[in-house]
Amino acid sequence: MSQGDSGKGGGGGSGSKLDQMKEGMRSKIQESIDRAYAEHKHELFKRRIDLARQGVRNFELKRMVEAVKAFETYLTILHDWKGAPEGGLNPSYFDIKKDLPEMLLISGIYWDLAKLFDRTRNKEREFRHYIEKFIVFTKGMPYQPVASETLRKYIRNDKPVHKDVFKSAYRTLTGSNCFIATSLVDVCDDGTIHALRDYRDSVLLRSLPGCLAVVVYQKVSPPIAWALDRMPEIVRALAGRSLDRVARGILGKSNPVTF
Template identity: 30%
Template sequence: MSNKKKADGEVEELNEGVKNAYAERLKTLKQALDFVAKNDLPKSVEKFKHYLGILAAYNRTDEKHLTPKMFDPERDVAELLLVSQAYWNLAKSYDKSPRLRQESVRCLQQFIKFSIGYKYQHANAQLIKKFLRSGQAHNKKAFQQAYEKINVRSKNCYLATHAYPENEDLLNTLRAFKVKLAKYSAGIIFINRYYDYSPYIVNSFERNRSLDFVFNKILLRPIIYLIYKVVK
């Protein structure tokens, strides 16, 4: 927990109300999810905002200024995921009202911040994809842009990272190439298919070392290295 310094250099402690609310924050989040299950959007929005407000108060800021930097990326990964889900639910709820579309976009931006760079990033991208396919999105452009930012402009290159985990030059080159591909509709389709299937391929490799040796060492690594040399 960070400490806020007063003008005289003393440390200002959190008040008991904030501490108690923080200790009970997961109960608040559960209540929000229960209201989502009951399709009671007004109450779910209230509880999600309360949960985020508690985190903001604990970090001595307001909800609009919550950032992933306030959390430990490894120790707090579960909380980071929960924060992303709170913003996701708020973005969907606000999207239903024309007068709240701007707030929906703001929550989408927060959702993106709390998604990119984390293990659950691909799963969060799929949430948007599923939502768009359901036809429920009113501001389709905003949700599509959020999907592309999380899914296309991410740092994750599953197959390349599996084949060359220590080669930063190769990985950075391929990530830059991916951004260039995203400028074209065919490139977007290719990248989407890559993200659909590559995590499962990597998981198969990790479960089966013989399969990993045959396809990764003999086939995957040479192909990826060739692509790297061509696009560099």
């Protein structure tokens, strides 16, 4: 081999070693970046509960901008930690036995965000996203009955802007086919829907005539409920009072139904 060839071979070896050194340095730098990012994620994850508490406190104090910021930061941390796509967080990322308290917290945060965006102009898309997430993190959970009752009281007492959407959410959570009663949930006494539902389940559905009556009701009631939703408030109030009287008659009470 000539001296020139030997020089070329030596140069090639030096270049290969240099490339290896560069690759090693890049790997170490990337490892450092990954480690720092993981530590940062872990620190944020540990802070998430504090952020949620800040959001709740700001919401109670009517500091809505700060509440939204804290809530959305909390949710972003969870999305990142669980590896969920944006807006894709759902109960499948959690262990219901171990993570139930956190899932209850998430449900509550989505509920507060839904209420907040219900009254925010030009934010209907965000509102619908949050109410859907509230349903996803509530339906089938041990706290579903309490959440459903909270939703019912909100519909009745707080006069939401998107009342139909909240009613639909209530129907979804309760699994109720009492379309007329759900339509009038905001103008009925507190226990009316419960009384009617209990009567259906414990009396009507235990006999063939009762079952037939329920089937007929479920077929004819949706258009009636649709019409009731669009009637003047005074008409709806009268219909609600009539439904209350039916419930009182079922329970054999003379006083308004309360639970």
